Amino acid sequence: MPAAPDEAGALRKEHRGTRDHGMMRIRLCNDLDWPQLWAILEPVFRAGETYAFAPDIGEDEARRVWMEEPSATYIAEAPDGRALGTYFIKPNQPGLGSHVCNCGYVVGERARGRGVASLMCEHSQEEAVRLGFRAMQYNLVVATNEGAIRLWRRHGFEIVGRLPGAFRHLRFGYVDAFVMYKQLVPGGW
Amino acid sequence: MPAAPDEAGALRKEHRGTRDHGMMRIRLCNDLDWPQLWAILEPVFRAGETYAFAPDIGEDEARRVWMEEPSATYIAEAPDGRALGTYFIKPNQPGLGSHVCNCGYVVGERARGRGVASLMCEHSQEEAVRLGFRAMQYNLVVATNEGAIRLWRRHGFEIVGRLPGAFRHLRFGYVDAFVMYKQLVPGGW
Numbered sequence: 001m002p003a004a005p006d007e008a009g010a011l012r013k014e015h016r017g018t019r020d021h022g023m024m025r026i027r028l029c030n031d032l033d034w035p036q037l038w039a040i041l042e043p044v045f046r047a048g049e050t051y052a053f054a055p056d057i058g059e060d061e062a063r064r065v066w067m068e069e070p071s072a073t074y075i076a077e078a079p080d081g082r083a084l085g086t087y088f089i090k091p092n093q094p095g096l097g098s099h100v101c102n103c104g105y106v107v108g109e110r111a112r113g114r115g116v117a118s119l120m121c122e123h124s125q126e127e128a129v130r131l132g133f134r135a136m137q138y139n140l141v142v143a144t145n146e147g148a149i150r151l152w153r154r155h156g157f158e159i160v161g162r163l164p165g166a167f168r169h170l171r172f173g174y175v176d177a178f179v180m181y182k183q184l185v186p187g188g189w
Numbered sequence: 190m191p192a193a194p195d196e197a198g199a200l201r202k203e204h205r206g207t208r209d210h211g212m213m214r215i216r217l218c219n220d221l222d223w224p225q226l227w228a229i230l231e232p233v234f235r236a237g238e239t240y241a242f243a244p245d246i247g248e249d250e251a252r253r254v255w256m257e258e259p260s261a262t263y264i265a266e267a268p269d270g271r272a273l274g275t276y277f278i279k280p281n282q283p284g285l286g287s288h289v290c291n292c293g294y295v296v297g298e299r300a301r302g303r304g305v306a307s308l309m310c311e312h313s314q315e316e317a318v319r320l321g322f323r324a325m326q327y328n329l330v331v332a333t334n335e336g337a338i339r340l341w342r343r344h345g346f347e348i349v350g351r352l353p354g355a356f357r358h359l360r361f362g363y364v365d366a367f368v369m370y371k372q373l374v375p376g377g378w
Contacts (some may be wrong), residue, residue, distance in 0.1 A: 048285055052285045052286035054283060095241050096237055096241045097356055164370070165323065168285045177286075181353070
């Protein structure tokens with residue numbers, strides 16, 4: 001793949017499993033990263049506006065769903081090692097549906113607007129293919145999360161379904177959610 | 190609700206948690222029912238045409254996903270106690286998505302064509318409301334399973350999304366799957 005300017009304007013260099021984007025790099029995370037990840041995740045889960053996890057989720061449960069259950073969990077970090085964002089990847093269904101993966105992404109509050117989500121989305125698609133997945137599905141994209149929806153669309157995801165009232169937004173009450181989907185491996189399966 | 194002829198032509202009588210449909214009754218199941226349920230489930234899972242569970246799923250794992258993880262599991266049985274079908278009900282998402290439930294239904298091979306699935310679908314909607322759910326979602330209705338799709342539509346479910354190639358059918362290879370959804374509690378949430 002030719003080097004191309006990404007959204008943040010950085011030049012991309014490819015390494016196996018780790019990408020260095022100049023302004024940040026994305027790598028598999030380890031147990032030592034958890035405190036930084038939790039600092040990013042906790043305010044997002046507590047807000048109850050984008051993720052379905054119970055807003056009063058405990059740290060142990062959060063660690064289980066973000067670090068232990070997924071196939072892999074990544075951290076996006078600044079050159080000084082500060083965490084900017086994190087995402088996980090896992091099969092969306094067992095057995096005969098396990099070729100479709102699901103990802104969840106969170107960008108730290110102080111790192112917004114710098115293309116972190118965009119880079120994580122690209123990275124996750126490459127990792128998904130590397131891990132043998134053929135498609136990626138987001139199950140519950142909250143309709144009020146317009147920035148995310150725009151971003152996923154720009155990265156090739158389609159809204160394939162609307163779920164009326166499927167998300168209980170802590171500020172707005174019951175709102176619709178979207179199912180978004182992208183095939184990562186071209187047709188002729 | 191007035192007694193009305195159901196699909197099988199039987200007269201419905203309502204009890205708390207158990208419905209007696211003349212030809213069959215549906216009740217919460219218990220540990221003693223498992224061997225009968227497994228006898229119904231195993232050939233369906235092994236066939237790999239309708240459920241995503243790995244076709245070589247073990248009995249312990251099947252018991253976990255069908256009996257232990259769900260909020261409730263039911264058995265439809267003939268007057269002589271023979272199992273005709275089974276279904277489970279559970280939240281489809283955690284926390285802020287837990288007002289939407291998910292169900293899985295299986296009818297025994299020898300009990301097909303007698304309205305068992307239809308009665309279980311009605312029963313599950315009543316149970317869902319009783320348990321406090323506001324909507325029901327099927328996440329992966331295999332596109333080749335036309336009988337089921339017709340049935341769910343007749344019971345008020347809409348196809349809200351199509352997932353290209355999301356199911357690896359053991360006979361047909363990658364086929365599309367549908368997301369189906371029904372609001373159980375009228376608007377104005």
